[in-house]
Amino acid sequence: MTATSDVPDADRLARVALSCAVEPGDLVTSRLVADVGPRKALESQLEPKARSSLHERLREVDPERQLELAARAGIRFLVPGDPEWPRGLDDLDHVEPARTGDDGESPCFGGTPPGLWVRGPLALTDLTGSVAVVGSRAASVYGVEVTRGICGQLALARRPVVSGGARGIDFVAHDATLRSGGVSVAVLACGVDQVYPEHNRPLLAHLAAEHAVVSEQPPGSRPTRLRFLARNRLIAAMTRGTVLVEAALRSGALNTVRWADQLSRPVMCVPGPVTSYTSAGAHLWLRGGGAILVTGGADVLEVVGRPGEHLVEPPRGPERPRDGLRGVERTVLEQVPAGEAVDADAIARRSLVHVRDTVRALERLHHKGYVTRVVGGWRLAPGAG
Amino acid sequence: MTATSDVPDADRLARVALSCAVEPGDLVTSRLVADVGPRKALESQLEPKARSSLHERLREVDPERQLELAARAGIRFLVPGDPEWPRGLDDLDHVEPARTGDDGESPCFGGTPPGLWVRGPLALTDLTGSVAVVGSRAASVYGVEVTRGICGQLALARRPVVSGGARGIDFVAHDATLRSGGVSVAVLACGVDQVYPEHNRPLLAHLAAEHAVVSEQPPGSRPTRLRFLARNRLIAAMTRGTVLVEAALRSGALNTVRWADQLSRPVMCVPGPVTSYTSAGAHLWLRGGGAILVTGGADVLEVVGRPGEHLVEPPRGPERPRDGLRGVERTVLEQVPAGEAVDADAIARRSLVHVRDTVRALERLHHKGYVTRVVGGWRLAPGAG
Structure with a gap:
């Protein structure tokens, strides 16, 4: 919106069509786009395939009309090459895809999305240096308290906080950042004109009005489990590092952490009582050795900052x-x-x-x-x- | 007591004299003993030195009488070469000494002790495979609960638990091990016939009667700060690994952990709430990267066990x-x-x-x-x- 883009209109429209018809994280599409560009990827998928109705859905999409409807609702569509496009997303084409379940037969997903739907005045270029703060929907009082502390410090250090707009830790991450005067962006599993969960309607409305909400799903989309999973990779890829505050062993937040790790972004985990099941996911990552233990915002800033930018004083006990x-x-x-x-x-x-x-x-x-x-x-x- | 020793009586008596006259962790003594043996080390220290009364104190000691008095009180004196001597102590001659304070001018201490005074029926050979469990005197309810869990599991796995006989985590470590039918040994900063703290009199009496209490200090010695610090190196050296449950930033338990690390024994730390100052010491070690995060006894057993002996099932959330x-x-x-x-x-x-x-x-x-x-x-x- 703010700067002119050199992306040809035909490329942009092909990406709109793919974004509207293909489920997020579809590897066939992202690989085709990476290999032959969006227009040829669209053309090749318009040919009828056995046991797939994708070509029919692609034919149903009117990309120009989609863009026009979106613009009327204050929603823009970003594609690679746009000045506002978060470059970190491109890394998703170069890491191992994930599976939707624990077993070997679950479908794979991953890849760079065809485009991003964005609602809100914040230019996503401002997300350089942002930090993802994620965790369980079923947060404990402890998790809430620690999240508030970390996001308050990130806000003071002018580090945008990206999260998933869900209940629990996500909500507190956005809320605490805003209360401290910081910048926050929610990456949704539904369209940016949708509200999910209903409980967070005021928060999401505020983010859309003052900051930004983002999704790879076209406006009007509803959330599904696959879309939640696919959304997590965007949170990890758009940020400088991911902080996991609290997560039970099968929390979706662990999926975000896995993506951050795959993308070589630092994974920071907050420890908690070993007796608390909501800290078990963080301990799993800390024990496995892939994560850095953080005890607060200062530790997070030390990890995501430029060398020497935020040095943490080694903690000392009281003088005796x-x-x-x-x-x-x-x-x-x-x-x-x-x-x-x-x-x-x-x-x-x-x-x-x-x-x-x-x-x-x-x-x-x-x-x-x-x-x-x-x-x-x-x-x-x-x-x- | 149980097996005959090949150590010459003169060597043993020289070690008794050194043990009675020299402060624990005295590096001059331990280096002399390592280089020229206990008899020559004693001889060279009997010569009057300027500004030192050590030669006078050494002359005052009657080692045969000390051994006799000790034996009457049920106390034996172990030296290197005795079948019961814990071999791990010898490693203390090969690591960096510590300082008694944080500044560069504090005195250094370290080294293998001249001997060990032991009271109790347990043969110290049984400490092979033992685990040190240490932590703050000012333990939280959380720390107590976790210590009970870990020591209960160590007892079931027939792993002796070594600790310092202090209040707080030390007390609970001994107590929980005994309640689960396990073996426990206290390493004291005072003589093994002394009681410190008074509060733990029944515990120490029980350990001396059924298991063992150990000290490098001769009977009758009172604890001092230096002796507490020096004692910690024995706990780390006698065991297969050290578990730090809870410690504030200047807790003496961190000193034990440092020795374990220097001795290349695994350092295991229990995480806790980042809001709890009693977990700050554990988080410092976990964040520094030198320690392994443990969430319970199973994790500890996996670390100290032989390869494949105690494999931990990767934690999983509930089936859905x-x-x-x-x-x-x-x-x-x-x-x-x-x-x-x-x-x-x-x-x-x-x-x-x-x-x-x-x-x-x-x-x-x-x-x-x-x-x-x-x-x-x-x-x-x-x-x-």
Whole structure:
């Protein structure tokens, strides 16, 4: 919308037709488009094939009318070559496809989508440096709290947050980013004019009005399980890295993480209690070694930032008074027992310090609150250990 | 006690003298012993040195009397070469020493101890394959629960659990192991005839009566901060690997973990909520990449076991009814939307299945409870997604 594109109209219209007729993640289509371009890919698929009605559906599409209807609804269609096209999506043609189920016979899906339908004023060029924050719909209070913290910090660092517009962690990721004044984009499994889930209607309306909602599905499409799965690859591909906050072992969010890993984008997982099934997916990835443990927004920024941009201070515990001690005082203090008291002679013998110097050091340590004088000698003051 | 030793009496007595007069972790002593043997090491340290009273303390020790007093109290003294000597301790002469503080000027400590004082009927040879389980004194309810689970499973797998006899995670590690019928050993920072902390008197008495308590400190010694630090290296060295359950950023348990890492023993950390300061130490090690994430006893056994001995089943979520579907039913189900209903024609077009076959599949799916028939067509049944 903002910049002129050099993409020929015929290419764009062929991509509209493919986008409207082909299910997302269709590998035959994405490979044909990559090999021979969208027009020839469309032509070859218009020929009738046995046991497939794809050619009929392609013939039914009127791409110009689709574009016109979309434009009236404030929806634009982006294709590779457009200035706004998120370049990361092109990587999807170069990674292993996924399967829709755990068994070897489930269908495969993947590939770069023919185009992207976008609703909202945000130029997708602004998504450079964005971070995906995903997780379970069934989020725990803990997951919600951590998501708020991470997205608040990403917003302050002007990192757009991309998520799936679902309930649970997705909702909180968008919501917390917006509340902190950040930029957020939802990638949907349905058309960008649709609302799913109904519960998130106000959020999705706000994103469409102020930021952007994105889908490879044409307007009017409803979500299906396959479309949810296929959508996840776009979230991983459009962002600099993916943060998994909470996911049970079969959560769809793990599918997003798998795509990020395949795409060589960093996978960041938030640990949680091992007793919480909503953290089991994150622990699986952390244990497998493919993911980086993150404890908050600062850790995420360190991972996705340019080298040196967001260095995390190594975490340190609180300073202890003992830290300031040096020399004889320190040496003597090491030998003062925590339990029963001992006399200065014994402390001197242990510390290899002359008795007179030991007694002086003990008196200074007593004055500073490190040791207590009791019947029988000296012992550590409470809390000084 | 159980097997005869070939160690000359003079060597043993020299080690008793060193053990009684030298602070634990004294590197000068351990290097001398490693280089010239215990008798020459003792001789060279009996010479008066400037600003040190060590030679006086060494002269005060009567090793034969110490051994006799110890034996009367049921305490034996083990040295390298004894059949019961834990061989892992010898590795301490081959790793970098540690410092007693974070700054560069704190004193160094490390090295193999001159000997080990042991009280209890357990032969330390039985510690082959043992696991260290350590953590904060200030344990959370979560940490206690996880420690109980891990130690219960280690006990069932006949893996002895070694810990430090302290409050918090240490106490629970010993206690849970004993309650599950397992073997446990406490390595103390004081003499094995001493009780510290007082709170653990019954536990330590039980371990001394039924299993073993161990220390490099001679009987009668009181604990000091340096002795706690030095003790930690023995826990790491005597075991096959160290599990860190919970530790704040400056917990002494991190020191044990550091020793395990230096000794090339696996470091296993239990993750927890990122909002819990008692898990910050574990997350530091997991994030740094030096530790393996463990979620329970099964994970620990997989790490410390011989190859193939304890294979962990990859965790899986609950089976879903959808998993059993194949062929046309599965293909059709992928296209049934979760929200608003669509008619069979639309589902057939999307699934590329003939309308008649689609309708039949939908009816079978309806019968099996996957889809619901509503006004306007079909949609997913609640819970079938």
